[in-house]
Amino acid sequence: MAQFIKIYEDNPNEAAIKKVVEVLRDGGLIIYPTDTVYGLGCDITNTRALERIAKIKGIKLEKANFSFICSDLSNLSDYVKQIDTSTFKILKRALPGPYTFILPGNNDLPKEFRKKKTVGIRVPDNRIVIDIVRMLGNPIVSTSIYDEDEVLEYSTDPELIFEKWQNLVDLVIDGGYGDNVPSTIIDLSGYEPEIVREGKGDIDII
Numbered sequence: 422m423a424q425f426i427k428i429y430e431d432n433p434n435e436a437a438i439k440k441v442v443e444v445l446r447d448g449g450l451i452i453y454p455t456d457t458v459y460g461l462g463c464d465i466t467n468t469r470a471l472e473r474i475a476k477i478k479g480i481k482l483e484k485a486n487f488s489f490i491c492s493d494l495s496n497l498s499d500y501v502k503q504i505d506t507s508t509f510k511i512l513k514r515a516l517p518g519p520y521t522f523i524l525p526g527n528n529d530l531p532k533e534f535r536k537k538k539t540v541g542i543r544v545p546d547n548r549i550v551i552d553i554v555r556m557l558g559n560p561i562v563s564t565s566i567y568d569e570d571e572v573l574e575y576s577t578d579p580e581l582i583f584e585k586w587q588n589l590v591d592l593v594i595d596g597g598y599g600d601n602v603p604s605t606i607i608d609l610s611g612y613e614p615e616i617v618r619e620g621k622g623d624i625d626i627i
Contacts, residue, residue, distance in 0.1 A: 423587045425579075427595040430454070433552045442556045444592045450474060452566060452586055453553065454596030455490075455545040457519045457604045457621050458575040459582055461590065462490060462563040471533055471562060477589055478564060482533050487562045488521050488541040492554040500540055500560075502527045508609050511627055515607075517546040519621035523608040539610045549596045565603055575601045 424444070428437045441451060445464045450473055452461050461477070463470035475482040489500060494512055497504075502525040504512075512522060526540040534540065543563065545551070554561055566586070568576045576582045579595035586593060605622035608615040614627045 423583065423590050424592045425583050425587075425595060426592060428549050430548050430596055433549050435552075438549075438552045438556055441553050441592060441594065445470075445553070445557055445561065447591075449591030450477075450589070451561075452582055452590055452593045453550050454547055454579075454594060454599055455543075455550055455604075456517070456547045457545070457600050457602060458565050459577070459579070459599040460490070460550075460563040461566050461586075462561040464557065465489060465531055465560045465562045468533060471531075474562070474564060483536055485564075486541065487564050488543045489560040490543050490545065490550060490554055490563045491560050492551050493517075493544060496560070497524075497542065498527075500526060500530055501542065504609070511607075511609065511614065512542075515622065515626045516544040517551070518544070518626075519546065519602075519604045520626070521604045521606045523606065523610050523617065525610045539608075541606070543604065547596070549594065573601065575599070575603065577601050 426437050448467045448470045450463050452459055463474055472482055475485050521541045521543050523539050523541050526537050577599045583593040603620040605620040606617040608617050616624055
């Protein structure tokens with residue numbers, strides 16, 4: 422059964438963050454809060470953990486469209502091809518925030534994603550997940566957790582999330598109630614920005 426840890430966003434407890442990071446380094450799966458909906462994530466460098474998430478989602482790992490959760494834009498060049506100034510300005514304006522940006526991937530992507538031409542990059546405006554990624558030292562791969570009830574679409578109550586997911590993941594963070602509106606997805610891999618999904622983030626940012 423998964424661990425259930427309460428972490429307060431306005432002052433994340435370092436010992437609790439460390440415990441989450443240890444679970445990730447050990448190949449564990451976590452459910453954590455963001456500035457939009459709760460996410461399911463693992464360490465980007467752990468193949469076994471990536472395969473577990475793909476299995477839960479019922480998809481082949483190489484076909485999965487997972488997002489990379491970064492703590493800031495400083496490591497962008499590890500995964501993304503050189504981007505122009507106007508693209509970088511959009512990222513600087515929008516992040517951290519409720520956006521997923523699709524960018525051209527480079528040749529240094531983890532082997533599981535090397536066939537992909539693009540990657541989704543997220544820098545959520547949420548201190549809990551930012552502190553986790555920073556302490557981990559590399560991004561976590563992430564996907565949203567859906568609710569079977571399509572009226573709800575996303576689970577927002579951490580205790581209900583724990584009830585449902587406790588036998589599938591290794592740790593669930595209670596970071597307070599989540600949102601039920603996902604991130605806005607903007608494709609910046611082409612000549613012009615393209616809105617893929619309108620969510621919480623204001624599209625006027627581009």
